[in-house]
Every structure is written in C-alpha cells, then in structure tokens.
Amino acid sequence: MNDVRSYVPPFKLGEAMDGGAVGYVVASEAEGFAPGDAVLHGLGWREYATLDARRAVKVDPAAAPLSAYLGVLGMTGLTAYAGLLAVGGLKEGDKVFVSGAAGAVGGMVGQIAKLKGASLVVGSAGSAEKVAKLVDAYGYDAAFNYKDGPVAEQLAQAAPDGIDLYFDNVGGDHLEAAIGALTVHGRAVLCGAIAQYNETTAPAAPRNLALAIGKRLRLEGMLVGDHAALQPQFVAEVSGWLKSGELRSEETVVDGFERTADAFLDLLRGVNTGKMVVRLDG
Ligand SMILES: NC(=O)c1ccc[n+]([C@@H]2O[C@H](COP(=O)([O-])OP(=O)(O)OC[C@H]3O[C@@H](n4cnc5c(N)ncnc54)[C@H](OP(=O)(O)O)[C@@H]3O)[C@@H](O)[C@H]2O)c1
Numbered sequence: 488m489n490d491v492r493s494y495v496p497p498f499k500l501g502e503a504m505d506g507g508a509v510g511y512v513v514a515s516e517a518e519g520f521a522p523g524d525a526v527l528h529g530l531g532w533r534e535y536a537t538l539d540a541r542r543a544v545k546v547d548p549a550a551a552p553l554s555a556y557l558g559v560l561g562m563t564g565l566t567a568y569a570g571l572l573a574v575g576g577l578k579e580g581d582k583v584f585v586s587g588a589a590g591a592v593g594g595m596v597g598q599i600a601k602l603k604g605a606s607l608v609v610g611s612a613g614s615a616e617k618v619a620k621l622v623d624a625y626g627y628d629a630a631f632n633y634k635d636g637p638v639a640e641q642l643a644q645a646a647p648d649g650i651d652l653y654f655d656n657v658g659g660d661h662l663e664a665a666i667g668a669l670t671v672h673g674r675a676v677l678c679g680a681i682a683q684y685n686e687t688t689a690p691a692a693p694r695n696l697a698l699a700i701g702k703r704l705r706l707e708g709m710l711v712g713d714h715a716a717l718q719p720q721f722v723a724e725v726s727g728w729l730k731s732g733e734l735r736s737e738e739t740v741v742d743g744f745e746r747t748a749d750a751f752l753d754l755l756r757g758v759n760t761g762k763m764v765v766r767l768d769g
Contacts, residue, residue, distance in 0.1 A: 494710055504532035507562055509546060509553045510767075520545070527556045534744055534767060551726075558591055558762035559729065559736035560722060562711055566678060567595035568721045569714035572603070574707055575652050575676040579604035582646055584665055586610075586633075587656030587681060589617035591762035594625055596654045598734050601626050605652075609645040611638065611661065613757040620760065624735055639664035649673075657682045663693035669704055677708040685755065737761030 490497040498504065508531030512524045517540030520526070526543040530536035546556045558564065570592075571577050583600045587593040588610025600608045610621045610630040621630035629645035642650075642664045651673050653665035658680025665675055683690050699706060728734035739759035741750040747765045754763045 503530075505529055506531040507557050508532075508536070509556050510536075515540075525553060527561065531765075532747060551729075554738060554740075554762070554764045554766075555736070557764060558738060559595065559734075560725060563591040563762055564595055564725055565714060565718065565721050566709075566711040567592045567599060568725065569711060569717050570676045570678050570709050571596050571599055571652075571654060573714060573717060574709045575654060575674055577603055577605065577652060580606045581651040582607040582609075582649065582670075583652045583654065584609045584611075584642060584646060584650045584668065585627075585654045585656070586661040586665075587679065588612050588621055588627065588630065589625075589760050590656060591759075592678065593654070593656050594621075594737060594761055595734070597621065597627050598625050598728075600652075602728060602733060607646060607650075609642065609650070611641070611657075617760060633661065637664075639667055642668050652676070654678060655680070659683060659690050660692045663695055666693050666695050666698050666704065666706075669702060671702050673702060673704050675704065675706040677706060681755070738764050741765050743767070 488498040507529060509525065509527050512520050512522050512526055513535065515521060520540055520543065525546050525548045527546050528536065528538055528543045530538055551560055577600060583605045585593050585596045588597055589612040593610065597608045597610050608627050610627045611633045612618055612621060612630065613632060613634055615632060618630040618632050621627040631641040631645060635641065638660050646668060649670045650665065650668045651670055653669060653675040655662050655665065655675055655677050656679040659682040661682065669675065725734065729736065738761050744767050750763055750765050753759060
C-alpha cells in the first residue's frame with residue numbers, strides 16, 4: 488500500500504481503497520449487464536461502485552456461493568493452483584512445505600499437493616487451533632505453530648529427510664528454514680512475504696541464500712495475473728474436487744461494511760482461517 492516500488496501502485500490518501508468484490512448490478516448502461524446480475528470486480532471497500540463493463544466479470548450465483556468467486560474459485564484459488572503446479576512444478580512423490588498454511592492460499596496449496604500425489608505435506612500456522620485443523624481437516628501430514636519455536640527446528644522434525652518444494656506465503660525466517668531444508672534441485676515458489684509487510688526495516692532473513700548455489704535451488708517469484716490461461720483448467724478441476732468433497736474451502740466472514748478495516752487488520756494478525764470476507768447487507 489505504501490509508496491514503494493511493488494507490483495501494486497501505491498494507495499493514495501483520501502481515495503477509496505480497492506480490492507476484490509462480488510455483488511449485484513443495481514443499474515447498467517452496458518450491453519450484457521442488467522440489474523440483478525452478479526458480477527466480480529476490483530472495486531471493493533465501498534458499498535457501491537461505478538465501473539466500466541470491461542472491468543466486471545459476470546459470475547453465476549447458482550453454480551457456487553458468490554464469495555467462492557473471491558476465494559476458492561477466484562484469485563486466491565488460482566494463486567494456489569498455478570503457484571503449486573505451473574510455477575512449482577509439483578511432481579508425484581514430492582515432499583512439500585507450505586507457510587501461511589491455514590490461510591486462503593495456503594489451505595488450498597496443501598490440499599492440492601496431497602490430491603496431486605505429494606508424499607509429505609507439512610504446514611506452518613500461527614495457532615494450535617490452526618495446526619490441528621491442518622492435520623485433521625485439510626489432510627496435511629504434519630503441521631506446527633511457528634510461534635512455538637524456531638521454524639528451522641520444527642521443520643526438521645516434521646520433514647527429517649528435507650523438502651523438495653516450498654510454497655512461501657511468509658518470507659523471513661520461514662524462507663530461511665526452507666532454503667536450509669530443500670533438497671538438491673529443490674524449488675521454492677515465492678508467492679508472498681507477509682512477515683515483512685508491516686516491517687519498517689529490512690528483513691534479517693534469509694541469511695543462507697548462498698546455499699542455493701550448491702543445492703542448485705530454483706526460487707521463483709509468481710504473480711497470479713500471469714496465469715489467466717490456466718483459468719478454465721483450474722475452475723474445472725477445483726470445482727470437481729469441491730463437488731466430490733475432496734477439497735475443503737473455508738472462509739472467515741465479518742459482517743458489516745464498517746468492520747472492513749478491522750477485518751483487514753485481523754487478517755494481518757492471523758485471526759482468519761481461509762479467505763477473509765466482509766459481507767455487506769447479509
Ligand atoms: N503472488 C500473488 O499473485 C499472490 C496472490 C494472492 C496472495 N498472495 C500472497 O499470498 C499470501 C497469502 O495470502 P492469503 O490471501 O491466503 O492470506 P491469508 O493467508 O488468508 O491471511 C494472512 C495470514 O498470514 C498469517 N500471518 C500474518 N502475519 C504473519 C507473520 N508475521 N508470520 C507468519 N504468518 C503470518 C496469518 O496466519 P497465522 O495465524 O498462521 O499467522 C494470517 O491469517 C500473502 O502473503 C499474500 O500477499 C500473493
């Protein structure tokens with residue numbers, strides 16, 4: 488949000504925030520969009536938005552609950568799917584580590600890894616409840632609370648033979664631990680670095696990047712926007728898993744427009760499991 492070089496333009500003081508939203512058309516001058524149509528767009532953080540029809544996508548409320556188009560069947564889901572499969576190149580038998588594992592993206596990454604034949608899936612999250620859920624509900628083979636002790640030590644316990652693929656939502660000491668645990672020719676998908684988002688000083692970790700040389704690691708950043716071509720395959724496969732019950736999708740729903748900022752802060756504090764969604768008008 489701040490005025491530094493990143494893939495998102497700096498937010499401007501005094502202007503409305505934006506972000507993914509789904510809602511119903513109230514009035515339209517555009518062909519193909521009529522009042523009552525459900526649409527997905529990027530002008531959230533407000534009760535009503537006026538936008539060009541090219542910036543809205545019609546969605547089908549009969550096929551899935553509207554919020555699914557923000558989460559499991561939307562940008563979040565595609566991030567997990569494309570990051571793990573297209574960028575990470577998940578192979579059957581891979582040992583996988585996911586940080587932010589009970590979050591919107593991370594919860595899906597671990598489950599998809601299992602569905603696609605990973606031999607070990609380890610997740611880290613920030614509370615005992617989340618850790619229990621990862622193993623009991625999401626099918627992770629092992630999970631730990633990164634607040635209980637050094638990530639590197641807890642990861643070594645959970646994956647004593649190392650990991651082949653790391654899906655990074657967190658950065659910092661999680662990335663350092665993963666670089667240490669990755670096997671030769673291991674891969675890391677750099678999706679997010681939430682441990683750093685509110686820091687005002689440069690991160691202290693990873694301090695062991697040079698290990699990447701000897702281990703011939705591949706660390707690759709990803710942006711979901713590069714993977715639009717995967718959208719049809721992603722929707723088909725993920726909808727199938729949802730229908731068969733093989734994939735669980737969770738949301739943390741906060742009611743009331745006036746609670747939007749609190750919901751955002753709570754996401755940074757780890758209050759959410761799965762996608763954080765703010766619902767306006769029931
Ligand atoms: N590259 C892309 O195209 C792309 C697209 C979408 C999202 N992302 C990134 O992917 C990551 C996950 O996004 P999401 O939407 O799924 O969010 P999310 O995981 O649902 O929510 C954030 C979670 O991060 C954890 N967290 C907060 N501070 C932390 C810290 N200091 N250390 C470790 N964990 C911390 C919290 O869970 P705990 O209770 O476990 O701490 C919190 O619930 C974010 O970094 C996001 O920026 C990238």
